[in-house]
Amino acid sequence: MAHSLDHVFAALADPTRRAILMMLLEDDMAVTDVAEPFDMSLAAISKHLSILGRAGLISQEKRGRVKWCKLEPDALRDATVWMQGFGQFDPVNLDAFEAFLEQELKS
Amino acid sequence: MAHSLDHVFAALADPTRRAILMMLLEDDMAVTDVAEPFDMSLAAISKHLSILGRAGLISQEKRGRVKWCKLEPDALRDATVWMQGFGQFDPVNLDAFEAFLEQELKS
DNA sequence: TGATTACTTAACCGAAAGGTTGACGAAACC
DNA sequence: GGTTTCGTCAACCTTTCGGTTAAGTAATCA
Numbered sequence: 001m002a003h004s005l006d007h008v009f010a011a012l013a014d015p016t017r018r019a020i021l022m023m024l025l026e027d028d029m030a031v032t033d034v035a036e037p038f039d040m041s042l043a044a045i046s047k048h049l050s051i052l053g054r055a056g057l058i059s060q061e062k063r064g065r066v067k068w069c070k071l072e073p074d075a076l077r078d079a080t081v082w083m084q085g086f087g088q089f090d091p092v093n094l095d096a097f098e099a100f101l102e103q104e105l106k107s
Numbered sequence: 108m109a110h111s112l113d114h115v116f117a118a119l120a121d122p123t124r125r126a127i128l129m130m131l132l133e134d135d136m137a138v139t140d141v142a143e144p145f146d147m148s149l150a151a152i153s154k155h156l157s158i159l160g161r162a163g164l165i166s167q168e169k170r171g172r173v174k175w176c177k178l179e180p181d182a183l184r185d186a187t188v189w190m191q192g193f194g195q196f197d198p199v200n201l202d203a204f205e206a207f208l209e210q211e212l213k214s
Numbered sequence: 215t216g217a218t219t220a221c222t223t224a225a226c227c228g229a230a231a232g233g234t235t236g237a238c239g240a241a242a243c244c
Numbered sequence: 245g246g247t248t249t250c251g252t253c254a255a256c257c258t259t260t261c262g263g264t265t266a267a268g269t270a271a272t273c274a
Contacts, residue, residue: 005119005120009116010231012112012190013112013117014231018189032249032250040232040233041235042252043233043234043235047252064242066249067250067251071193074194080191082125083119083186084187086178086183121261149220150221154222171270172219172271173219173221173271
């Protein structure tokens with residue numbers, strides 16, 4: 001159990017951070033590129049990324065002057081297990097997630 | 108989509124609130140009984156319960172002078188779907204959850 | 215009726231969250 | 245070497261969080 005549920009859930013509670021995670025689902029990204037779609041300073045994004053890092057949800061590797069952000073979905077495992085203890089839900093519906101994702105990125 | 112992921116994840120980020128949810132897994136409880144194991148005022152627990160209620164994770168029904176708290180696990184569904192969009196995890200391991208729960212309640 | 219029980223609300227407090235701007239360091243470009 | 249780019253850090257500000265105590269309301273008990 002690498003990272004506490006406290007940190008993971010707290011990281012997921014912010015819409016900006018959830019959006020960042022969804023962006024990283026596509027591919028690894030540099031910090032500046034992560035920041036681009038948001039109406040927010042680079043420093044703010046940098047803070048969000050460090051919170052995601054503390055929760056273990058992403059890792060960061062610096063190559064040259066560019067710092068690359070990589071999704072680490074395994075950090076979600078403990079949280080998922082915890083939540084599923086409360087009942088069985090439908091089998092994963094990826095279509096629903098895709099739709100939700102599209103909706104979210106649009107707003 | 109009844110309750111926002113913001114509220115659900117924020118509610119889950121606090122260990123006291125997660126412990127309350129686990130207690131309610133056993134059975135419905137009155138507010139005073141929920142508060143009993145915690146080293147915290149009743150007012151504090153009342154606030155935690157209202158946060159859980161706002162997230163849709165519990166419902167409360169007043170019968171006489173007693174207010175009963177009931178787990179509403181369906182509120183976790185959207186959050187679970189969201190998280191599972193990041194990858195398939197092992198099938199639910201209830202035994203692991205039970206062990207974790209026991210550990211948690213002991214500490 | 216009077217006292218007690220069950221709970222919420224209000225006011226307050228310190229600490230943390232989420233944002234800003236400005237200065238800085240390190241790598242890359244010309 | 246000078247300048248630009250990438251990113252963090254420090255200081256600050258406002259709002260929210262998580263707790264407290266004190267007071268208030270509503271139902272029950274004796």
